[in-house]
Amino acid sequence: MDALNSLYGGMMVALQPLNLGVLLLGLLVGVVAGALPGISFVNAMALSLPFTYLMSPLVAMAFLGGIYVGGVFGGSICSILLNIPGDPDSVPSCWDGYPLSKREGSVYALSIAITASAIGGLVSALILTFAAPPFARFALSFDQPEFFAATFLGLVSVLAICRGKLLMGMISLFTGITLGSVGADSLYGVQRLTFGLPILENGVDFVVVMIGIFAIGEVLEACSAKAEADLRVKDSARMGLLSLRDIWKLRGSISRGTGIGCLIGAIPGGGAAIGALVAYGIEKQVNKRGNDFGTGIADGLAAPEASKNATTGTALIPMLTLGIPSSAGAAIMLAALMLHNVQPGPLLFTKQPEMLYTIFASFLLANVFMIVVSMGVARVFGVVMKTNPTILYAFILVLSLIGAFAVRNNVADVFICVGFGILGYLMLRFGFPTAPLVLGVILGPLAEGYFMTSIANYGTLSVFFTRPASAVIIGVAFLFVLWSLVPKRQKPPDAPPQADVSGV
Amino acid sequence: MSDVTAGRSQIVFSAAGLIASLVLAIWFVAPPGRETAVGNDIAGPLTWPRTMLLGIACCAAVLLLRNTISIVVKKRREPLHDGGASVADAADEFDNRKALIGVAILILYVGAIPLIGFALATAGFLVTWQLFGGVRRKRVVISVSLLGTAAILYTFVKLTTLPLNRGIGVFDSLTVGLYRLLGIY
Numbered sequence: 001m002d003a004l005n006s007l008y009g010g011m012m013v014a015l016q017p018l019n020l021g022v023l024l025l026g027l028l029v030g031v032v033a034g035a036l037p038g039i040s041f042v043n044a045m046a047l048s049l050p051f052t053y054l055m056s057p058l059v060a061m062a063f064l065g066g067i068y069v070g071g072v073f074g075g076s077i078c079s080i081l082l083n084i085p086g087d088p089d090s091v092p093s094c095w096d097g098y099p100l101s102k103r104e105g106s107v108y109a110l111s112i113a114i115t116a117s118a119i120g121g122l123v124s125a126l127i128l129t130f131a132a133p134p135f136a137r138f139a140l141s142f143d144q145p146e147f148f149a150a151t152f153l154g155l156v157s158v159l160a161i162c163r164g165k166l167l168m169g170m171i172s173l174f175t176g177i178t179l180g181s182v183g184a185d186s187l188y189g190v191q192r193l194t195f196g197l198p199i200l201e202n203g204v205d206f207v208v209v210m211i212g213i214f215a216i217g218e219v220l221e222a223c224s225a226k227a228e229a230d231l232r233v234k235d236s237a238r239m240g241l242l243s244l245r246d247i248w249k250l251r252g253s254i255s256r257g258t259g260i261g262c263l264i265g266a267i268p269g270g271g272a273a274i275g276a277l278v279a280y281g282i283e284k285q286v287n288k289r290g291n292d293f294g295t296g297i298a299d300g301l302a303a304p305e306a307s308k309n310a311t312t313g314t315a316l317i318p319m320l321t322l323g324i325p326s327s328a329g330a331a332i333m334l335a336a337l338m339l340h341n342v343q344p345g346p347l348l349f350t351k352q353p354e355m356l357y358t359i360f361a362s363f364l365l366a367n368v369f370m371i372v373v374s375m376g377v378a379r380v381f382g383v384v385m386k387t388n389p390t391i392l393y394a395f396i397l398v399l400s401l402i403g404a405f406a407v408r409n410n411v412a413d414v415f416i417c418v419g420f421g422i423l424g425y426l427m428l429r430f431g432f433p434t435a436p437l438v439l440g441v442i443l444g445p446l447a448e449g450y451f452m453t454s455i456a457n458y459g460t461l462s463v464f465f466t467r468p469a470s471a472v473i474i475g476v477a478f479l480f481v482l483w484s485l486v487p488k489r490q491k492p493p494d495a496p497p498q499a500d501v502s503g504v
Numbered sequence: 505m506s507d508v509t510a511g512r513s514q515i516v517f518s519a520a521g522l523i524a525s526l527v528l529a530i531w532f533v534a535p536p537g538r539e540t541a542v543g544n545d546i547a548g549p550l551t552w553p554r555t556m557l558l559g560i561a562c563c564a565a566v567l568l569l570r571n572t573i574s575i576v577v578k579k580r581r582e583p584l585h586d587g588g589a590s591v592a593d594a595a596d597e598f599d600n601r602k603a604l605i606g607v608a609i610l611i612l613y614v615g616a617i618p619l620i621g622f623a624l625a626t627a628g629f630l631v632t633w634q635l636f637g638g639v640r641r642k643r644v645v646i647s648v649s650l651l652g653t654a655a656i657l658y659t660f661v662k663l664t665t666l667p668l669n670r671g672i673g674v675f676d677s678l679t680v681g682l683y684r685l686l687g688i689y
């Protein structure tokens with residue numbers, strides 16, 4: 001009852017014109033940044049952080065929260081319409097979202113995405129509001145071995161998706177993890193694989209790799225294709241909420257995705273990318289049409305969409321209650337709080353409950369208003385898609401290179417980005433899956449850090465199997481690996497060919 | 505390209521991957537003098553990258569073996585190289601010349617940024633890319649390049665204060681003049 005009263009109070013504050021206006025502005029910035037290939041919502045949050053100096057802590061959190069919620073969804077617009085993920089967490093959305101939009105129209109595909117995202121985000125925001133304390137106790141029991149297990153699960157989920165192309169997927173994944181280890185290691189400071197080049201001493205940033213492989217590589221492939229690309233969206237990229245009947249049909253994938261996302265979001269080391277990936281991998285295995293994933297199956301889009309937005313609310317639980325951010329977006333919000341001398345932790349719930357519940361209310365509102373804002377952005381995006389593909393590709397390339405530069409304000413990243421663009425193009429041409437490489441670069445350094453710290457703290461490899469939570473998560477990961485080794489069932493002669501899911 | 509030729513390409517790539525990963529793992533993971541850097545009894549700073557490189561080597565070796573056996577017995581596999589679209593099919597769908605030109609334009613653009621500045625390099629890139637892509641109407645080419653560059657500069661330099669490269673010497677001055685004209689400075 002207290003929680004409901006507090007939430008009501010928070011909602012009244014969140015609905016004040018200034019707070020609501022800033023929230024909507026943040027949503028718009030987030031969706032646009034997420035939708036643009038090459039500019040991720042993390043970039044947008046980082047670039048917006050200085051502007052929050054001028055705001056109160058509450059307004060700052062509403063603004064950044066809006067960018068966070070909007071940005072996590074925004075990447076799906078580009079994934080579904082262009083087959084270019086706007087962010088790492090939108091990679092799985094390409095696999096079924098793009099073919100679905102080509103076959104059934106962008107309205108249906110985008111509507112699935114926004115509905116699933118809204119449901120996942122709303123459930124996550126409700127969990128944030130009512131279950132923060134018990135979740136905090138659960139997260140408190142997690143240590144480095146559990147963090148490693150969660151990232152290990154994310155890594156092997158990629159392999160489960162590469163069934164039928166396992167060896168090439170593994171080469172791609174190991175290559176990505178190796179690239180992620182370039183530079184100084186976090187524990188001992190030893191330079192690895194730098195060949196004495198200063199350009200590599202700071203390592204290879206995953207955003208740069210992602211932009212290069214997905215945006216530049218895809219554009220180069222499209223430009224060199226003999227068949228002219230048809231990027232026009234048939235029905236102006238409108239979207240709306242699905243009907244209740246359609247939602248009911250997707251209830252399984254949406255609820256599974258939401259559950260997975262809520263859980264992974266609360267785990268430090270989790271995040272939208274892992275959430276979306278694991279949700280897609282699990283859905284592919286449990287769904288009756290799992291073997292058809294990659295050809296435009298609605299469940300294959302709904303699950304990762306629900307999952308990635310479901311991570312946003314629960315990602316704030318360890319951040320607010322323990323001061324441990326579980327995602328890049330949460331880390332930037334933590335930075336904003338600390339800039340305003342607000343110290344996250346258990347005392348925050350007793351000293352400033354009004355502010356907390358206003359933040360919770362803002363998150364609920366963000367997931368509701370995200371629907372409206374996303375509809376508007378998608379419509380404009382659809383108009384943009386009517387542009388000559390050559391002009392569109394040119395701006396995608398320019399924005400991609402700006403995105404690469406913005407990571408560390410270093411022109412060397414631009415050169416590295418182009419290098420990965422060429423690599424991405426060659427991988428696409430020769431049939432190597434690109435998603436495992438990018439995900440290896442993202443998750444590899446995290447996994448190594450958690451692994452090495454676990455070994456340093458506990459001194460034995462058995463710690464990953466003797467701690468219950470870690471053992472369970474690693475057990476699930478090995479099940480994924482075993483599943484990947486099971487040969488595909490032979491299809492009847494007249495069945496359509498199975499699509500290459502990992503050919504992003 | 506026939507399936508046998510595609511398979512041979514795969515063999516070459518697999519062999520190259522195997523050799524490269526082994527060479528890197530043994531000789532190039534760490535700077536000279538730190539090859540045996542050890543953190544503790546179980547794992548050190550070189551453990552992780554070496555393990556991953558050995559993983560690449562193992563997978564490449566298996567792929568190499570599979571494709572070699574297929575070539576030797578002249579068995580028509582579908583596809584030859586571990587699932588997915590055939591490389592033979594891909595070769596018919598793409599224009600290698602266009603790809604090379606596109607890559608060259610991109611490399612020239614990125615190479616020009618530190619010298620002539622982002623603004624001028626971007627305007628030149630937009631013109632070149634449009635001409636490469638077949639856009640011929642002068643009005644479109646010029647307006648897209650100029651307006652697009654201006655919009656990008658205003659958004660990223662003015663609004664988000666991103667310090668995009670201004671070039672060196674006279675190009676730096678030109679870029680500053682352009683920023684003043686656009687109201688950025």
